[in-house]
Amino acid sequence: DADLKVFPLHKHPQYKQECCNLINDEWKRSISARMRSLDSSSDKLPTNLILVKDMKVIGHCKISSIPSIKNGCFVESVVIDKALRGQGYGKYLMEKTEEYCKSVLNLKNIYLSTKGQETFYTKLGYNLCQPISIYGSSIPNSSIATQSRSINNILLK
Numbered sequence: 290d291a292d293l294k295v296f297p298l299h300k301h302p303q304y305k306q307e308c309c310n311l312i313n314d315e316w317k318r319s320i321s322a323r324m325r326s327l328d329s330s331s332d333k334l335p336t337n338l339i340l341v342k343d344m345k346v347i348g349h350c351k352i353s354s355i356p357s358i359k360n361g362c363f364v365e366s367v368v369i370d371k372a373l374r375g376q377g378y379g380k381y382l383m384e385k386t387e388e389y390c391k392s393v394l395n396l397k398n399i400y401l402s403t404k405g406q407e408t409f410y411t412k413l414g415y416n417l418c419q420p421i422s423i424y425g426s427s428i429p430n431s432s433i434a435t436q437s438r439s440i441n442n443i444l445l446k
């Protein structure tokens with residue numbers, strides 16, 4: 290598909306409102322809070338990647354740093370336009386995200402947490418791993434509990 294592209298949102302800020310709508314259509318949150326969160330996308334982490342087809346935003350994911358794991362990152366808020374699911378776009382977005390993490394950010398591991406999309410990620414080669422803390426080491430260990438469904442993918446096989 291020649292007109293299918295994945296790029297960082299901050300390089301194409303004209304897509305911010307559309308991206309906001311796409312995420313909010315799945316996970317309701319105030320528009321202003323969502324827009325503020327998207328404003329933090331940069332060449333350093335966090336980075337919001339968007340999947341654009343025929344100049345429309347049809348997918349999104351957010352890559353964040355993990356303070357305690359220097360060569361890893363946390364991918365979250367992966368979403369594809371409701372009308373276009375089940376057509377391979379999610380897989381395409383994740384593969385491009387992995388490429389970006391590996392070649393642009395020089396990272397080796399992607400961690401993510403899911404409750405409900407295990408099959409999708411397993412098909413992409415992700416494996417269940419021990420819970421990790423996505424917060425700084427100053428946070429008590431109890432915060433790890435929220436990550437009990439973490440799955441990871443070793444990009445450099």
Ligand code: ACO
Pocket residue numbers: 315364365366367368369370373374375376377378379380381401402403404405406408409412
């Ligand atoms: N159950 C079983 N298999 C699935 C599911 C599912 N829910 N979703 C996708 N798959 C399979 C597909 O059948 C396909 O298999 P194949 O390669 O053998 O043909 C493969 O996974 C790839 O599917 P895609 O068509 O690329 O997936 P899609 O474009 O629908 O995107 C996504 C998947 C992103 C999960 C989408 O359904 C979505 O936006 N869901 C709502 C939001 C959500 O739950 N996001 C994930 C949150 S977890 C996180 O962000 C880390």
